Amino acid sequence: MKSKIPSIPLLSSRSSCFTTLKSLMASSLTETLTLTVTQTHHSNSQQDDLDDVLCSDRQLQEQREESASDTSPFGLGSPSRCLAGESRVERAWAHWAKLGQPKLIVAPMVDNSELPFRMLCRKYGAEAAYTPMLHSRIFTENEKYRSQEFTTCTEDRPLFVQFCANDPEILLEAARRVEPFCDYVDINFGCPQRIARRGYYGAFLMDNLPLVKSLVQKLALNLHVPVSCKIRVFPDLQDTINYARMLEDAGCSLLAVHGRTRDEKDGKKFRADWEAIRAVKNAVGIPVLANGNIRHMDDVQDCLEKTGADGVLSAESLLENPALFAGYRAAESVVGSEGNDKEGKLDQTDLLVDYLKFCERYPVPWRMIRSHVHKMVGDWFRVHPDVREDLNSQSKLTFEFLYNMVDQLRERGIRIPLYVKDTHEERVPADGLASRNV
Template identity: 80%
Template sequence: MATQTRPLSSQLLEDNEDDDRLCYPDITAPPTEHSGQIGRPNGYLTGESRIERAWAHWKKLGQPKLIVAPMVDNSELPFRMLCRKYGAQAAYTPMLHSRIFTENEKYRSQEFTTCKEDRPLFVQFCANDPDVLLDAARRVEPYCDYVDINLGCPQRIARRGRYGAFLMDNLPLIKSLVEKLADNLNVPVSCKIRMFPDLQDTINYAKMLEDAGCALLAVHGRTRDEKDGKKFRANWNVIKAVRNAVRIPVLANGNIRHMDDVRECLEETGAEGVLSAESLLENPALFSGYRTAEWVLGSEEINKEGKLDQADLLVEYLKFCEKHPVPWRMIRSHVHKMLGEWFRIHPNIRDDLNAQYKLTFEFLYDIVNRLRELGVKMPLFVMGSDDYSLSSHRSVV
């Protein structure tokens, strides 16, 4: 199907120079071949029909297994496109605030951009009002494959705003949010959750979401109090228990640092796919089999001739940003993540970056050139074993 580009909103922004961000109100206007649009809202389906439709939709998308997790200010369009280039098969947008999204045209134009290549796509919202959430969801459903409800954010801002993981204290409200979307959207509804301290509570929670109309469930294997991913290891056994308890597709989130983790997680949990977040920020080529030096120590089967490093990836990311402009704060964050090891060796260059109130692409490319002239290289390594095929992973209804 032919596609064309048109603005999400009808009015272009005129304040490009009032701060250090780029305004980009245009998004591609599918539906495309991946679209969840099927002509009738989900509300007319019940029981077995909803389960069958959930699986039919997942299979239509190609059953993606390698997925970019939602990251506030970090899973924006250019970064999603970079990860897709290096093996990601689907991606989430950053968490969008449903009320602000419905009220503020500038927020919509800057915080949500997409293009025809950016599929399959989950658009994630935080919310605590079913009607407001539906309003926001209807604005994006032509451009995505799932509208996702953030039920897992554990940060203080989520506590103050009464959304994310802090809705776990109000299960009836969560149920009403899911039902409102499931009964009124054409595109399927997905949810991303954290586990309760008690396993049975988590299983009951997952079943409630399924009964309310959730068509896909992403499970983060930590509680909302376990915020530090390096301190608390995700519990894959809980994800496995949820996968065995529900009949909709389940994705696993937590402990995905390289492709061996992907293989082990899929085998241990039985999940349909995995999400990676923090590890992708340092190594957007993770899903192509590349590892940072941190994860190759002690490994014997490594291609020592690493021909890719974080600087190469940063340059590619900046090229995507030039094509698909996003706020500069997002770009600045990715520069710090991808060049973090270099900055530890040459903190003066990091200080130069931090001193820049307004960034330019010329300045950022110059930073990369300065580091290269200093002879610094942070290579990414490819593991020697390539006998693992994701296509062998099971997927059952």
């Protein structure tokens, strides 16, 4: 039977912001039949046999009939249930088209792609965004974690909610809590950090492909929103292609490919392999997003052309310049350019003020705010280290202190502008979201 999920109350009339925790924690979710398939690869005939098995189950047939009038964007239950491979691909593209086929996307960043930052990036051209990576087990067990780490609002769409996991049942429980409020539930198979090795998730599941496949299938067979996956590439290109095809066969409806291997952690030291992303795009039928080497809009255009990807993700560059997708460039990326850049109307203190206003509207932990302050005005701090030291000495931050800090930086008389090409000026309205025709 279809789960009944309670509506989520507004945090306040001012914010129109949803929280997932308090109303969901008391809800009891109806158990549904699941099938775990452990093979790491299927031929076309084997996949058709799997579809027949799923469709022959009486309970699944009843659920399918019950869902005939389902109004969820993804229709009858899930992309994998009772559909052959070609039909699943068609459904994946139909969903992507319904979202407007966003090309400019905020990547998932732990503690850094929270709601206020997503809304700031959306104001300046981002067309979709990922949440920070959420730990599926902690998310299911800890009320405080849920309430602080996942918030969203009506304007925060399209939205990918990303989880790390190594247990299909726990992942499904976490995913069911957020599926009414997102457009994809994403599985993190790309985190290369030491904590992911210790916790056995992210890119370290690349050594256990049967588990990877079971995680994807568990969600694909039981959610009413599509499943997406974010991966890194293998050192061997054919291994990467086989990996991508396996994920597609398991029910993945969108694949984001970071063009670096698990060992290539330093984005400034290792260039992302766009050719590998192009090979994945040519090997699968579902939408593919490219991640890596996106510093400004020229990189966006080059990446889309060279990879054939359906969109791009940016992470570190957005932290320093959240107006990247509106055509603004940091000073360091102007060096060596063709000379047709000019100082824009924005600088990073303007972006910081915008961010702080979003934080007042959509509260988040102060550790996240502190991190963004350092990223956004780091260039100013290098010129005025005493202001940075004053910030670091604050054991407890307040908005009043941060606004005063911005005023203090501006009063020093040194401006560090963002730059634009002539064709990008005036793209962002003063009080609204950026145009999507970037």
